[in-house]
Structures are given as C-alpha cells and as structure tokens.
Amino acid sequence: MSKKVAIVEDDAEVRRLLEQVINDSPGFRCVCACACAEDALRQIPGTEPDVILMDIHLPNLSGVECTAQFKDLLPRVPVIMLTVYADAERVFQALQAGARGYLLKRTSPAKLLEAVNEALQGGAPMTGEIARKVVDSFHQPAAASGHGADLSRREREVLELLSRGYANKEIASRLNLSATTIHTHLSRIYDKLHVRSRAGAVARFLAPSEPNAAQLNRSAS
Secondary structure, three states, rough: EEEEEEEOOOOOOHHHHHHEEEEEEEOOOEEEOOOOHHHHHHHHHHHOEEEEEEEEOOOOOHHHHHHHHHHHHHHOOEEEEOOOOOOOOHHHHHHHHHHOOEEEOOOHHHHHHHHHHHHHHOOOEOHHHHHHHHHHHOOHHHHHHHOOOOOOOHHHHHHHHHHHHOHHHHHHHHHOOHHHHHHHHHHHHHHHHHHOOOOHHHHHHHOOOHHHHHHHHHHOO
C-alpha cells in the first residue's frame, strides 16, 4: 500500500516538483497539494494522509500556525516542515507547534523520501545543517534546564534517549522496560513540558529558558 503524502506549498513550481517526486517514487502517492493553510485545513483531513509536508512561509496563516491546528485535527499524522533558510528561531517555533521534522527545500528527493519514512517510523528527520544550528543554540546541559525541573530521573533518561533519535522500542530495550511503559513515560513528559510531540518535548527540554527564541535567532544569523 502506498504511503499517502499531502503537500502545503504556496510556490506553484515547488509544489509541482514535490508532487512529481512523490508520485514518481514507488510506494508513495500525493493525495493532496494545497497552496495555502486555509485550503489545507479544509481539504487534507478528508484525504487521510500518512504524512504532511508543510512550507513554513505561507500567505495569511503561517505554516507554524497551520501545523498547530493539524495537531488537533490529525494528531497521529506527522508534519515535516520545509523551508529555504535554516532559521533556528522558526525551527524552535515549528517544533513547539508539533512538527515532527524540519528539512531545507534543497534536500534531495532521496533524502526527502527517507525523511518521510523516518517520520512514519516515529523518528524526527532534520536536515544536518538545521540540526547543527539547533544544537549550537543550546549551551546549557539538559539537566540544568528549568523546563525539565519537574521530570523524574526515569523521565529524564527517556527524554535523553529520545533527543538522540531513538524510537520507542529502542528506548524500551535500552532501559529494560516495556513499550507500554515508555509510552506512559512519554505521555507524562508531554504533560509536564506542555508539548504535543516528541520533537516538541526535545526542543523544550533542551531550551535553557523561554526567552531563548532571541538567542536562537542570533545563532541562525
């Protein structure tokens, strides 16, 4: 069965190229392609996509705002953000909104398809250039973060492994716990950090403080 991909991209040429990449790749199918967030929110839910590719810069409602609404409409569907520039502040905002991954638009077709598969397997795909900027933005260790102060020792262990890209089953194996227990820990972590996704939890836990957005922006410049 083909993996169903929905696209939200306001540039007609980029949208066409993304559709072509998806439809020309065995095992993938583009089920919807929208030029704005408003159309996407109306049309995409009915197509039951497996993954959504979301341009961060959209007219009117932004890609970040659209992603946040999709996390309510389609909470199990991962959203991968697409952008021209590695803007670290926007990365943080997108992760906070519930995005699963973040790619530059110049990412090769092969890497784009790999990212879709990774997101479907519970991973958090991110272009290397963006990942480096995010990591460089965080100078304090996770244990010193005020956002993680209420986490238990076990929850910190789970979140540390999560931040290193391990899937739930791998975390369970490393900690000698059941997958169900890991799921329970993640639910509690999301509640304590006030986030709705794995990527959001990692971003919140690593951030030294809420005003870090300005710090991230300086790092991206």
